[in-house]
Amino acid sequence: MRSVAKPKLAVWKFASCDGCQLSLLDCEDELLQIVGAIDIANFVEASRNVMKGPYDVSLVEGSITTPHDAERIHKVRRQSKLLITIGACATAGGIQALRNYTDVKQYASYVYSNPEFLETLNKSTPIADHVFVDFELRGCPISKAQLVETVSAFLNGRKPVTPPYSVCMECKRRGTVCVMVAHGTPCMGPVTQAGCGAICPSYHRGCYGCFGPKETPNTGALADQWKAMGITNDGIVRSFRGFNAYADAFRKESEAHEE
Amino acid sequence: MKTDKVQSSSEGSFTSNGAPRVFTVEHLNTLIRNLRDQGYAVIGPVVQDAAIVYDEISSSEDLPIGWIDTQSNASYRLTKRAAKTLFNFTVGPQSWKKYLHKPSVRILEAEKNGNEFAVNDAQPPAKKQAFLGVRACELHAIAIQDRVLLGGPYVDPIYAELRTNTLIVAVNCEKAGGTCFCASMGTGPRAEHGYDLALTEIRESDHHYFLIETGSALGATVLAGLPAEVASESDIQAANRVIATATHQMGRKVDMSEMKEILYRNTENPRWQDIASRCMSCANCTLVCPTCFCTTIEDTTDLRGTRAERWRKWDSCFTMEFSYIHGGSIRTSPGTRYRQWLTHKFGSWGDQFGSAGCVGCGRCITWCPVGIDVTEELKAIRDSELVEAGSIKSKE
Incomplete structure (x- = not known):
């Protein structure tokens, strides 16, 4: 018998690829510590053993795309003291938010022989559009380090360190040569939030914007520079409509370049 | 040894x-x-x-x-x-x-x-x-x-x-x-x-x-x-x-005469807003700058709460957290952050450390992803005073 109950953690899935939940399973070294520090009460990807709520912390992956999920998220919120959304789907609507710019019914008719059995919403929306969210972890997928940081910050009663500044900060600290200036490669880094460790530029690729808009993003200035580099409006629209297509700043910039 | x-x-x-x-x-x-x-x-x-x-x-x-x-x-x-x-x-x-x-x-x-x-x-x-x-x-x-x-x-x-x-x-x-x-x-x-x-x-x-x-x-x-x-x-x-x-x-230059006074007189110059429309506050200029020295402190703990580490990392006056004090950030708009940086480099640095904070290496011009040029911005602010003085004169 333990004298002090361990905090109960639940992991929930909505419309998503499971990649962010896998980041939690990927914490091999840290997972044993996590298991020691908290009760994993509801995490069907890891264990069939489900403990009843309420839960101290809920990690929510995925976006809201069906009427059923729009209901279910309220049940999750009611059972959770602290609700943390993880990943681009949960924080911005995800790649599936590309549907927000098209006619979903038309798409469904291409894919399904009997689309009338399909119950789906016109838009893929982030969790925060539906319920109060205590903390958001960005990324597609989330960074393992930021996840461990957030859980340990919660367990130790402190604020997690997940800075909202640009990816450029991480590039420069690790000494990566700027791909935009030195190679002429369009890069989303100057308007994208740090957290991944600036992986893509270190492999000579432009940032894809997986972590969504940084604080005070000036997407217009970036788009102007890309135009000067010869990128077409179509190219600009595609770049801002990635994994965070429905994040406010990226959505507005993509709409400004639609022809 | x-x-x-x-x-x-x-x-x-x-x-x-x-x-x-x-x-x-x-x-x-x-x-x-x-x-x-x-x-x-x-x-x-x-x-x-x-x-x-x-x-x-x-x-x-x-x-x-x-x-x-x-x-x-x-x-x-x-x-x-x-x-x-x-x-x-x-x-x-x-x-x-x-x-x-x-x-x-x-x-x-x-x-x-x-x-x-x-x-x-x-x-x-x-x-x-x-x-x-x-x-x-x-x-x-x-x-x-x-x-x-x-x-x-x-x-x-x-x-x-x-x-x-x-x-x-x-x-x-x-x-x-x-x-x-x-x-x-x-x-x-x-x-x-x-x-x-x-x-x-x-x-x-x-x-x-x-x-x-x-x-x-x-x-x-x-x-x-x-x-x-x-x-x-x-x-x-x-x-x-x-x-x-x-x-x-050398094709570029900065006229440093009275630069501090000019910058101090021009805290409300509309040029700052013009720069803000181009500046992404990405912080590249400060991180490539060989004199910028600001750092932030990050504390980490392990999951058990038995071990903690304190890290010092390069920071930039272009981040919101940099000017965070009780109640929030005091420089929320990118224009005020750029003004702070430029005024420090070419103005208040002198009072603080006895020289300009800029050595003319040009890194901030080359490595700004949108190519903002400090020499051009300083000249624009200096020239705006000449234009004002000129227009006052012509009215007389």
Whole structure:
């Protein structure tokens, strides 16, 4: 018998690829510590053993795309003291938010022989559009380090360190040569939030914007520079409509370049 | 064992020691080898990811032989030429602060013992390092960071340890980069002080050699181990011509007269809003700047809460958290952040540290992803006063 109950953690899935939940399973070294520090009460990807709520912390992956999920998220919120959304789907609507710019019914008719059995919403929306969210972890997928940081910050009663500044900060600290200036490669880094460790530029690729808009993003200035580099409006629209297509700043910039 | 003390340029103790000397290009390798034999990690320019960056080298073969850079606003390109030049380029994206004021340092770790913490803030001892190819602007930048981090009552012990163990071999610039403006800042292109040895690469009528000047007793000791001859008057003239070329090539300048007063008078100038429409507050300018020294502190804990670490990382006045005080950030708009940065560099830095905070290296112009040019912005603010004065006059 333990004298002090361990905090109960639940992991929930909505419309998503499971990649962010896998980041939690990927914490091999840290997972044993996590298991020691908290009760994993509801995490069907890891264990069939489900403990009843309420839960101290809920990690929510995925976006809201069906009427059923729009209901279910309220049940999750009611059972959770602290609700943390993880990943681009949960924080911005995800790649599936590309549907927000098209006619979903038309798409469904291409894919399904009997689309009338399909119950789906016109838009893929982030969790925060539906319920109060205590903390958001960005990324597609989330960074393992930021996840461990957030859980340990919660367990130790402190604020997690997940800075909202640009990816450029991480590039420069690790000494990566700027791909935009030195190679002429369009890069989303100057308007994208740090957290991944600036992986893509270190492999000579432009940032894809997986972590969504940084604080005070000036997407217009970036788009102007890309135009000067010869990128077409179509190219600009595609770049801002990635994994965070429905994040406010990226959505507005993509709409400004639609022809 | 106690390491050799390198005299800091901030002590003002560098004086030219004896007559300049010359050695052939092959003996640069002897210099590198000798330094390595004496226990120095030799750090110099190398080509990496289509740019010239600083990294450890083991011979002159590692240098950017034949490489030439072309720089302008938001653009940097390298091209290779047949001529086997060793230093015919200007500064790249990195500066020596990478090795003196490091981007990320663990400043302490703490282990929980019952109700107490055992704190360990010891730093690993610094290894001896020799910088090869430090340009005049960079010598000034190091001198500025010396004043900021070593001057006054609060000395940064981490910087001090690294700085004390650093030997500097400067190289005079033989060309000006497309974004350079050191001549107008009085910080180059000639290396005048702050070095142990200073080289000038001379290529004239099939002769490829270096002129060497000595700036410290340590430099003299290092030079003594090299087969260097006393330079002739024509060698000195040749070196002067090399540096004069760089001066004449320089296309940008900043007029520093009354700059502080002008900036202080123009805190509400509409130009700041104009800059804000172009500035992404991405922080690149501050991180490539060889004098920017700001850092943030990040604390981490492990999941059990028994172990904590405190890290110091490069920060920037372009982030929101930088100006976060009780109640929120005081510089929420990018325009106010840019104004803060520029006014500090060219205005209030003087009151604080006795010089401008800019050395005219041009990195912030080249490496700004949208190519904002400090020389152009300062001129626009200065000229806006002339326009105002002119319009007042014409009304009279």
